[in-house]
Amino acid sequence: xxxxISGFGGQGVLSLxxxxxxxxxxxxxxxxxxxxxxPEMRGGTANCSVIYSAEEIAAPxxxxxxxxxxxxxxxxxxxxxxxxxxxxxxxNSDIVHTKxxxxxxxxxxxxxxTLASAINKRGANVYMLGALLPIFKDITVxxxxxxxxxxxxxxxxxxxxxxxxxxxxxxxxxxxxK
Amino acid sequence: xxxxxxxxKMLTDAHMHYCPGCTHGIVHxxxxxxxxxxxxxxxxxxxxxxxxxxxxxxxxxxxxYQAAHxxxxxxASGVRRVVNPDNIIFCYQGDGDLASIGMAExxxxxxxxxxxxxxxxxNQIYGMTGGQMAPTTMPGEKATTCIYGRDPxxxxxxxxxxxxLATLTGPAYIERVACFDVAHVRKAKAAIKKAFQIQMAKxxxxxxxxxxxxxxxxxxxxxxxxxxxxxxxxxxxxLGVYKDITTEENK
Amino acid sequence: xxxxxxxxxxxxxxxxxxxxxxxxxYPITPQNEIPEYMSWRLFEVGGAFIQAESEVSAINMxxxxxGAGARAMTSSSSPGISLKQxxxxxxxxxxxxxxxxxMMRSGPGxxxxxxxxxxxxxxxxxxxxxxYHCIVFAPSTVQEFVDITYRAFDVADxxxxxxxxxxxxxxxQMMESAEIPPMRDLSTLPxxxxxxxxxxSDGKQRLINSIRFEADELExxxxxxxxxYEKIAEKETRYEEYxxxxxxxxxxxxxxxxxxxxxxxxxxxxxxIKAGLIRPITLYPYPSKVINDTxxxxxxxxxxxxxxxxxxxxxxxxxxxxxLKPVEFYGRCGGNVMMPADLVKFVKEGK
Numbered sequence: 131x132x133x134x135i136s137g138f139g140g141q142g143v144l145s146l147x148x149x150x151x152x153x154x155x156x157x158x159x160x161x162x163x164x165x166x167x168x169p170e171m172r173g174g175t176a177n178c179s180v181i182y183s184a185e186e187i188a189a190p191x192x193x194x195x196x197x198x199x200x201x202x203x204x205x206x207x208x209x210x211x212x213x214x215x216x217x218x219x220x221x222n223s224d225i226v227h228t229k230x231x232x233x234x235x236x237x238x239x240x241x242x243x244t245l246a247s248a249i250n251k252r253g254a255n256v257y258m259l260g261a262l263l264p265i266f267k268d269i270t271v272x273x274x275x276x277x278x279x280x281x282x283x284x285x286x287x288x289x290x291x292x293x294x295x296x297x298x299x300x301x302x303x304x305x306x307x308k
Numbered sequence: 309x310x311x312x313x314x315x316x317k318m319l320t321d322a323h324m325h326y327c328p329g330c331t332h333g334i335v336h337x338x339x340x341x342x343x344x345x346x347x348x349x350x351x352x353x354x355x356x357x358x359x360x361x362x363x364x365x366x367x368x369x370x371x372x373y374q375a376a377h378x379x380x381x382x383x384a385s386g387v388r389r390v391v392n393p394d395n396i397i398f399c400y401q402g403d404g405d406l407a408s409i410g411m412a413e414x415x416x417x418x419x420x421x422x423x424x425x426x427x428x429x430x431n432q433i434y435g436m437t438g439g440q441m442a443p444t445t446m447p448g449e450k451a452t453t454c455i456y457g458r459d460p461x462x463x464x465x466x467x468x469x470x471x472x473l474a475t476l477t478g479p480a481y482i483e484r485v486a487c488f489d490v491a492h493v494r495k496a497k498a499a500i501k502k503a504f505q506i507q508m509a510k511x512x513x514x515x516x517x518x519x520x521x522x523x524x525x526x527x528x529x530x531x532x533x534x535x536x537x538x539x540x541x542x543x544x545x546x547l548g549v550y551k552d553i554t555t556e557e558n559k
Numbered sequence: 560x561x562x563x564x565x566x567x568x569x570x571x572x573x574x575x576x577x578x579x580x581x582x583x584x585y586p587i588t589p590q591n592e593i594p595e596y597m598s599w600r601l602f603e604v605g606g607a608f609i610q611a612e613s614e615v616s617a618i619n620m621x622x623x624x625x626g627a628g629a630r631a632m633t634s635s636s637s638p639g640i641s642l643k644q645x646x647x648x649x650x651x652x653x654x655x656x657x658x659x660x661x662m663m664r665s666g667p668g669x670x671x672x673x674x675x676x677x678x679x680x681x682x683x684x685x686x687x688x689x690x691y692h693c694i695v696f697a698p699s700t701v702q703e704f705v706d707i708t709y710r711a712f713d714v715a716d717x718x719x720x721x722x723x724x725x726x727x728x729x730x731x732q733m734m735e736s737a738e739i740p741p742m743r744d745l746s747t748l749p750x751x752x753x754x755x756x757x758x759x760s761d762g763k764q765r766l767i768n769s770i771r772f773e774a775d776e777l778e779x780x781x782x783x784x785x786x787x788y789e790k791i792a793e794k795e796t797r798y799e800e801y802x803x804x805x806x807x808x809x810x811x812x813x814x815x816x817x818x819x820x821x822x823x824x825x826x827x828x829x830x831x832i833k834a835g836l837i838r839p840i841t842l843y844p845y846p847s848k849v850i851n852d853t854x855x856x857x858x859x860x861x862x863x864x865x866x867x868x869x870x871x872x873x874x875x876x877x878x879x880x881x882x883l884k885p886v887e888f889y890g891r892c893g894g895n896v897m898m899p900a901d902l903v904k905f906v907k908e909g910k
Contacts, residue, residue: 148734151563155736161563163734167589167672188821190733193898350760355623365766371756373626374768376649379619382611386623386631387757389581389607395758413619416612 137201260299329530378410673894806835
């Protein structure tokens with residue numbers, strides 16, 4: 131599975147990628163997380179390429195993602211044409227109001243900021259992680275939960291709200307996918 | 309026959325390559341005598357520079373490093389982290405090495421307050437390479453790269469290392485000494501001894517600037533070159549203690 | 560246990576596990592996680608870290624620590640590695656072991672901070688002045704970074720030679736699952752008492768020195784070094800062959816680029832084109848023999864060297880192929896990274 135996550139710096143784009151990689155590790159899968167780095171870190175656009183696979187991961191760079199998650203307009207414009215036919219594009223519809231021009235992909239609009247803030251104001255990327263699980267199919271909620279527990283090890287107080295976000299995201303997407 | 313003086317055991321039997329009348333030999337001997345008096349000949353480690361003292365490792369009976377030009381304080385900092393804290397570490401550097409190419413290394417080793425002793429031979433000239441202008445060459449002083457004498461407007465100004473380093477918090481002891489007569493050689497020895505004692509007490513970096521001569525490149529007799537240091541040299545680079553945390557501690 | 564590690568941090572922890580206790584560095588992107596990690600980790604294990612005033616100073620601290628017998632290390636990225644070259648030459652000249660990491664960025668000059676492989680010549684052909692070589696490893700995954708860093712200290716000690724590990728910003732910044740080997744028992748590390756200058760009281764001077772003013776003495780030392788390099792070539796040359804048995808189109812690439820070539824090999828094979836890859840793991844010594852042996856194979860049509868440079872390693876590939884087969888080059892620069900599809904297209908169009 132090859133995933134590109136893109137948005138503004140500070141939207142949790144890189145963190146979401148790490149959550150996916152941590153979850154994949156819990157499933158004993160190979161994974162790689164490759165961030166864009168440099169000036170982007172200082173508030174520009176940020177993106178990361180995440181791969182997980184039961185096989186050896188060759189190129190850590192992604193030219194044809196299976197899944198694109200766009201947290202802002204420029205990200206959708208930049209990457210939508212690279213998504214494989216039959217792939218998935220997800221937008222954060224609280225920020226992105228453009229629809230994809232692609233007819234050969236599955237397109238989901240999730241107002242992730244609105245939905246997550248009802249549970250956890252800083253939980254948008256964890257909500258999105260939950261929403262991705264029904265698409266990935268091979269990463270369980272249990273594995274993602276373990277990943278969340280691991281990532282927030284030093285801040286145990288925030289773990290319950292994040293797990294709630296994760297589950298809510300997963301349920302939300304399960305309905306859409308059906 | 310009664311033996312009244314011997315060569316310190318700390319010095320090897322190797323024939324020194326320094327020019328007649330040069331103060332390098334005196335300072336080598338002072339270091340050796342002081343380390344013997346302090347009982348530290350066993351575990352001393354010397355770091356030699358690039359310049360006239362580049363072959364200095366031939367003359368000291370202890371573990372030695374030959375460092376890249378100007379980098380002795382960095383080498384010493386690396387060694388300091390690894391060896392026993394009781395090992396005495398000294399850097400021996402000339403003015404081109406310490407005050408020009410190695411200025412950053414010197415200043416930062418001082419800033420870190422490395423527990424080492426730096427012996428700085430300031431003879432105001434590049435000796436080994438044949439008499440070029442040094443960062444310490446005085447205004448009006450001639451060198452092969454300022455043949456009419458150093459004009460600060462053209463060649464920039466010389467640096468007073470002891471005064472400059474004394475502005476830093478890191479160093480524990482800074483003194484400028486000279487070796488142009490017996491009284492001053494004794495004072496120099498006392499300063500070097502104090503420097504090593506400060507290191508033994510783990511108080512930090514001690515820096516001894518020795519105002520030295522270079523008869524060969526001054527084109528002077530040894531005696532004239534000593535007199536030059538005594539008059540012009542000491543006038544421009546006043547001798548004395550520039551920093552001493554032990555007196556500050558006593559206050 | 561396998562954990563998710565950032566490339567730079569994995570190198571740092573692997574070095575600690577290998578018995579490295581002294582690190583001297585200076586900040587430069589994209590390798591900052593190495594000094595940052597070492598700045599707290601080494602003090603936990605009784606070692607020391609100095610943020611030096613410059614790369615020049617840092618490599619000379621390595622000279623001092625290595626001369627005193629310790630496992631010492633520094634890391635930097637391209638412009639900083641240029642500054643270290645003086646010290647690396649002295650380390651080679653003083654016959655000292657150490658490990659240097661270069662997370663390459665694009666150049667020349669200040670260049671950019673994105674991944675590149677433009678320091679191949681610098682790493683393999685000397686870098687600093689004089690007749691010498693570093694042993695150069697080029698890992699391509701985070702796990703391989705770990706394994707090679709862990710081994711690099713042994714190799715450096717065995718041959719008393721500086722070892723350089725080169726990666727690029729991509730490998731340094733990415734995270735992958737990796738397992739760190741167990742902590743080495745420091746008492747089992749090689750005894751360096753016969754030469755390390757750490758303050759001996761046995762009356763026998765240990766001297767760390769690179770000055771040899773007598774022509775014959777220096778030539779003898781040069782001969783000694785190159786005999787050592789011959790032995791290193793014989794024992795330490797490493798490479799990986801990937802679908803090379805029946806390959807007609809053979810990629811030669813190292814580091815992160817080799818992984819992109821692997822993806823291209825798979826795509827080409829899915830389209831019925833027999834592609835393969837030779838991935839040098841040591842860049843010095845260079846695995847010329849496997850390349851030459853491959854060139855002799857009847858079925859091989861051409862070699863395609865792929866680098867994030869304008870073509871540096873390609874010269875060694877051409878020397879190894881020695882005119883037996885065409886050697887083509889595909890490169891990207893400036894921090895741009897080629898995609899597998901670019902390589903697939905290059906092969907198909909040139910076929």
